[in-house]
Amino acid sequence: MKSRGWAVLAAWCLALAAAAIAVDEKLVISADLRLFMPAPRDAAQRLVVRSVGESPASRLLLLELKGEPAARLSELSKALAGSLARSPEFEFVANGSETPRFPESLLPYRYLITDAFDAASLTTELPRALEDRRHDLTSPLGSFIEEWLPRDPTLELLRLAERWQPHREPKRVGGVWFTRDEKRALLVAATRAAAFDTAGQARALDDLNARLREVKGATRATLGINGAGYYARIIRDRTQSEATWFGIAATIGLVALLWFAYRRFRFALLGALPLVSGALAGLAAVGFLFGSVHGITLAFGFTLIGVAQDYPVHLFSHLRATESPYATARRVWPPLLTGVASTCIAYLAFLVSGVTGLAQLACLTVTGLVVAALTTRFALPSLVGADPEVVERFPALGRIDIASARLPRPAALLAVFPLSFAAALAFAPGAFWEDDLSRVTPVPPALLRADAELRSELATPDLRTLAVVSGPTEQAVLEDLEALEPELARAIEAGHIAAADHAARYLPSEALQRRRQQALPDETSLRATLAAATQNSDFEPDAFEPFIADVARARVAPLLTRTAFRGTPFDLRISSALFARDGEWHALVSFYDVKDAGALATQLGRVDNLTLLDLKRASEELVSSQRTYIIACLGVATALLVIVISLALRRASRVLRVLAPMVLTTLLIITVLRAAGVSLNLFHLISLILAAGLGLDYALFFEHSAADAGERRRTLHALLVCAISTLLVFAMLAFSSTPILRAIGVTVSIGVLSNFFLALLVARERA
Amino acid sequence: MSREPPVSIPFREYRFSRVLKRPASASGMLEYRADGVLVRDVELPYRERTLVSGEGVILQREGRAERRFPLERAPQLRVLLEGFRALLDGRLSTLRNDFTVRLDEAGRGWTITLTPLDATLARRLTALRIDGTGDQPTCLEIAMPDGASYTLLGPTPRVRDVPTRAELEATCRTPLAAP
Numbered sequence: 022m023k024s025r026g027w028a029v030l031a032a033w034c035l036a037l038a039a040a041a042i043a044v045d046e047k048l049v050i051s052a053d054l055r056l057f058m059p060a061p062r063d064a065a066q067r068l069v070v071r072s073v074g075e076s077p078a079s080r081l082l083l084l085e086l087k088g089e090p091a092a093r094l095s096e097l098s099k100a101l102a103g104s105l106a107r108s109p110e111f112e113f114v115a116n117g118s119e120t121p122r123f124p125e126s127l128l129p130y131r132y133l134i135t136d137a138f139d140a141a142s143l144t145t146e147l148p149r150a151l152e153d154r155r156h157d158l159t160s161p162l163g164s165f166i167e168e169w170l171p172r173d174p175t176l177e178l179l180r181l182a183e184r185w186q187p188h189r190e191p192k193r194v195g196g197v198w199f200t201r202d203e204k205r206a207l208l209v210a211a212t213r214a215a216a217f218d219t220a221g222q223a224r225a226l227d228d229l230n231a232r233l234r235e236v237k238g239a240t241r242a243t244l245g246i247n248g249a250g251y252y253a254r255i256i257r258d259r260t261q262s263e264a265t266w267f268g269i270a271a272t273i274g275l276v277a278l279l280w281f282a283y284r285r286f287r288f289a290l291l292g293a294l295p296l297v298s299g300a301l302a303g304l305a306a307v308g309f310l311f312g313s314v315h316g317i318t319l320a321f322g323f324t325l326i327g328v329a330q331d332y333p334v335h336l337f338s339h340l341r342a343t344e345s346p347y348a349t350a351r352r353v354w355p356p357l358l359t360g361v362a363s364t365c366i367a368y369l370a371f372l373v374s375g376v377t378g379l380a381q382l383a384c385l386t387v388t389g390l391v392v393a394a395l396t397t398r399f400a401l402p403s404l405v406g407a408d409p410e411v412v413e414r415f416p417a418l419g420r421i422d423i424a425s426a427r428l429p430r431p432a433a434l435l436a437v438f439p440l441s442f443a444a445a446l447a448f449a450p451g452a453f454w455e456d457d458l459s460r461v462t463p464v465p466p467a468l469l470r471a472d473a474e475l476r477s478e479l480a481t482p483d484l485r486t487l488a489v490v491s492g493p494t495e496q497a498v499l500e501d502l503e504a505l506e507p508e509l510a511r512a513i514e515a516g517h518i519a520a521a522d523h524a525a526r527y528l529p530s531e532a533l534q535r536r537r538q539q540a541l542p543d544e545t546s547l548r549a550t551l552a553a554a555t556q557n558s559d560f561e562p563d564a565f566e567p568f569i570a571d572v573a574r575a576r577v578a579p580l581l582t583r584t585a586f587r588g589t590p591f592d593l594r595i596s597s598a599l600f601a602r603d604g605e606w607h608a609l610v611s612f613y614d615v616k617d618a619g620a621l622a623t624q625l626g627r628v629d630n631l632t633l634l635d636l637k638r639a640s641e642e643l644v645s646s647q648r649t650y651i652i653a654c655l656g657v658a659t660a661l662l663v664i665v666i667s668l669a670l671r672r673a674s675r676v677l678r679v680l681a682p683m684v685l686t687t688l689l690i691i692t693v694l695r696a697a698g699v700s701l702n703l704f705h706l707i708s709l710i711l712a713a714g715l716g717l718d719y720a721l722f723f724e725h726s727a728a729d730a731g732e733r734r735r736t737l738h739a740l741l742v743c744a745i746s747t748l749l750v751f752a753m754l755a756f757s758s759t760p761i762l763r764a765i766g767v768t769v770s771i772g773v774l775s776n777f778f779l780a781l782l783v784a785r786e787r788a
Numbered sequence: 789m790s791r792e793p794p795v796s797i798p799f800r801e802y803r804f805s806r807v808l809k810r811p812a813s814a815s816g817m818l819e820y821r822a823d824g825v826l827v828r829d830v831e832l833p834y835r836e837r838t839l840v841s842g843e844g845v846i847l848q849r850e851g852r853a854e855r856r857f858p859l860e861r862a863p864q865l866r867v868l869l870e871g872f873r874a875l876l877d878g879r880l881s882t883l884r885n886d887f888t889v890r891l892d893e894a895g896r897g898w899t900i901t902l903t904p905l906d907a908t909l910a911r912r913l914t915a916l917r918i919d920g921t922g923d924q925p926t927c928l929e930i931a932m933p934d935g936a937s938y939t940l941l942g943p944t945p946r947v948r949d950v951p952t953r954a955e956l957e958a959t960c961r962t963p964l965a966a967p
Contacts, residue, residue, distance in 0.1 A: 159803045159814040161838055161845060162857065164912050164932050165865055170807050564807035
């Protein structure tokens with residue numbers, strides 16, 4: 022290398038280091054699963070997406086203590102709950118030991134929240150209530166109501182507590198929640214940090230584990246954690262540790278391969294230059310445009326290795342002793358440029374896919390590939406120096422070239438691909454497309470199962486059927502919910518559902534509160550009613566002063582708003598069931614034990630402003646409509662790609678030879694996956710595009726090389742190095758613990774093998 | 789005083805409370821059924837049936853909807869009722885988990901005093917006292933911070949219509965005081 026080359030290299034490396042520091046400082050790695058979810062298109066789909074990442078419920082961690090006898094576990098549960106209640110990282114914790122207490126400041130509001138006096142007024146109901154309380158005193162419950170009697174003679178608090186109680190609660194052992202088999206104690210904790218605030222979730226989880234260690238002492242109890250925040254953490258940790266290991270292994274493998282292929286350590290180092298430059302430029306572009314990058318995007322993005330790593334290989338393998346490196350770079354540029362342009366076109370389809378994660382991936386890939394290609398074309402030639410032809414060292418290449426040229430190539434054999442594809446479409450088990458959103462998210466299925474099981478133990482509302490009431494204002498929505506009550510009562514009566522819950526049960530509309538306020542008796546008439554009722558009873562006439570005071574306060578109190586519930590367990594319930602979005606208010610009505618969803622739909626279908634949601638179907642529709650859109654985008658991209666190739670190659674027979682390997686390989690991959698019973702998802706689509714891009718590159722170079730024997734051997738050398746290096750990376754991905762990465766690894770590995778051989782046999786013109 | 793169920797016994801309860809100007813009373817039959825359910829039938833001055841089981845309390849009152857109080861949600865009530873049932877079954881060792889137990893005896897008369905260990909329960913219940921003669925319980929007293937309840941057991945309660953607490957205490961202690 023000349024001194025000018027060293028200067029360029031040094032300057033380049035400095036620039037890369039500076040870029041790396043900038044990227045590292047700027048770029049936030051996100052674990053927000055929604056980045057990989059399709060963009061919602063209607064209210065139902067928006068809810069599906071919201072329920073995954075944004076809702077207060079998504080901040081819930083479901084905890085289970087196990088590994089000790091039930092008595093010990095219930096003590097641990099109490100100790101852990103007590104400790105977590107003091108933690109700054111957690112908003113609230115529940116283990117069943119205490120029913121949520123009505124805050125003291127809200128006590129007078131019970132007369133505005135209760136529906137007990139909507140039909141008959143408090144003054145009408147009071148004498149009867151006093152008679153009941155007198156009898157309650159001489160019953161086994163007497164000692165428990167006596168304390169509240171002077172303040173709450175109608176037992177309104179008890180009534181509200183019963184109404185607010187979850188329809189079904191988990192089993193209790195020693196006063197705390199347990200699974201039905203009494204082997205695991207259950208707790209629920211809400212983190213202050215949002216589900217996908219990985220730093221906040223990490224703090225909360227560390228705090229939780231520290232508190233557990235402190236509480237459990239020498240016992241053998243273990244803690245199981247479930248919840249969106251925990252998944253985000255797991256995914257991040259896994260992606261990071263796997264990315265690190267794969268990165269190290271891939272680097273060692275590639276350096277070894279490059280050394281073996283060129284016997285020049287320098288080449289191994291220079292070979293990394295376009296890739297590193299491309300990756301850094303891609304990351305910088307994503308950071309600039311999106312602010313954060315998803316861990317999965319990052320993992321995908323590094324599959325760029327498979328494509329960008331090929332560019333310097335083409336340059337190195339085609340170097341000739343008789344030619345300056347610049348001339349070589351100019352010579353390999355046309356097929357290289359065609360390959361880059363077509364791959365970029367395919368990835369551009371993702372840029373407009375509406376899935377943020379995919380758009381990020383497109384941005385990362387397109388920027389990375391363009392920069393890597395430009396680096397190869399304009400920077401590498403000044404660095405490689407003159408070199409004898411590398412292929413001279415591999416006499417075997419000539420033999421392979423001749424042997425492969427002699428192989429029989431009956432065109433009819435190609436019909437096997439579409440035929441087996443058709444057979445796979447017709448006979449393969451399972452659905453062609455995977456519509457279950459939960460399987461498309463990178464959350465390990467075992468965790469999702471554990472989550473579902475815990476939710477069922479905790480008797481949470483039905484996860485599939487949900488109603489949404491929408492309106493222009495919070496008050497309008499609350500009034501609609503109140504109007505819905507008779508319908509809900511009928512649905513419960515008819516047995517369609519066992520119970521329902523919504524925000525207006527905690528926070529009545531202002532109109533209703535005002536009506537209730539006006540219906541409350543003034544102090545004089547309340548005193549008169551009490552005096553009349555106690556006159557001939559056993560009660561002291563002045564026993565109920567606290568009650569009179571509460572009613573008087575309720576009559577003039579400012580109306581109850583949601584802010585009054587702040588800091589109470591009811592806050593979470595209200596804010597997750599009543600929220601504004603895009604200028605509209607929505608309230609969720611949740612159902613318990615849905616027995617007949619069809620009948621419920623028929624009954625509630627008549628209600629204005631109400632949409633009954635089938636969340637599972639909504640999420641499936643979300644996925645499939647998204648896929649249709651992406652496939653349409655890919656269709657357009659394919660058309661553009663054919664146009665680009667046609668413009669570059671100008672002859673129909675050449676275009677056909679170049680496109681054939683890629684098309685046939687796509688058919689083969691789908692055939693193999695479907696025959697193995699795999700349902701295809703978005704990530705398979707991404708992998709198919711990647712494989713197609715590789716196939717196109719192989720075909721372009723083989724096609725380009727056809728004329729000259731030396732050139733053919735150089736191309737064969739280059740493409741062998743390309744294929745092996747790509748296979749190295751993706752075969753490694755095929756062993757990933759993340760199902761998605763595994764799917765990509767398998768798909769692309771098949772693609773590389775098939776593309777290479779098809780390109781070798783089909784794209785090359787007969788000598 | 790362990791008995792083989794079913795057993796039944798008439799009762800008359802007097803309830804003293806700061807919210808009451810005179811003691812409230814109720815009388816009827818107490819039955820400990822073979823299935824372990826304690827049935828408390830009030831006959832006068834109103835009709836009511838209370839069923840106490842391990843699951844909870846069910847209150848049935850004439851002309852009113854049935855009320856249910858699952859014990860899961862009322863741990864203190866559970867302690868009290870479990871204690872009571874342990875007493876009926878003569879399981880004193882079970883009682884010692886939740887109460888300090890004291891037994892005073894004089895001749896054929898005896899008094900068992902239970903003081904709750906749980907602080908939350910103790911706020912509502914000062915002590916539970918059962919008086920008896922021989923194998924016959926005669927009186928159940930529940931002492932509370934703001935009141936008390938005296939349940940006289942047996943066929944012939946020997947008290948005035950509106951007794952004072954002192955008179956009831958005296959009546960309950962009589963067997964113990966007697967030689």
